[in-house]
Amino acid sequence: MELFISPLLGGALIGLATLIYLLCLGRVTGVSGILSNALFKSDRLAPALFIIGLIVGGASYGSLVEQTVAFPETRSPILLIISGLLVGYGTRLGGGCTSGHGVCGISRLSGRSIIATVTFMATAILTVFISSFI
Secondary structure, three states: OOHHHHHHHOOOOHHHHHHHHHHOOOOOOHHHHHHHHHHHHOOOOEEEEEEOOHHHHHOOOOOHHOOOOOOOOHHHHHHHHHHHHHHHHHHHOOOOOOOHHHHHHHHOOHHHHHHHHHHHHHHHHHHHHHHHHO
């Protein structure tokens, strides 16, 4: 039963954070859009606090909970930069990121978000499949 508590709690917290963000600011919680607002818009406080909360929350959780996930060996910095740029391009091309489409868009029954999320997941599955042979 413990196996199901952490994902359920995490999902509930993501839903609660999304609801609070929507009620307080009237905006959906798409991390790429929030990051863009924190970097390039004049009203940066709320988006910046959200990004800081993501970093602090993730770091806190990682330091408090026993790590059961094996992390891959160190990757090439060039590969990481190229990967990050491709993710940014894909986010722009898709009109949002996995959090915006997957969490907020699907819950609003957005057809565009459903298609985007299916595309994200299919691509991720294919990438893991191909990577297992490399």
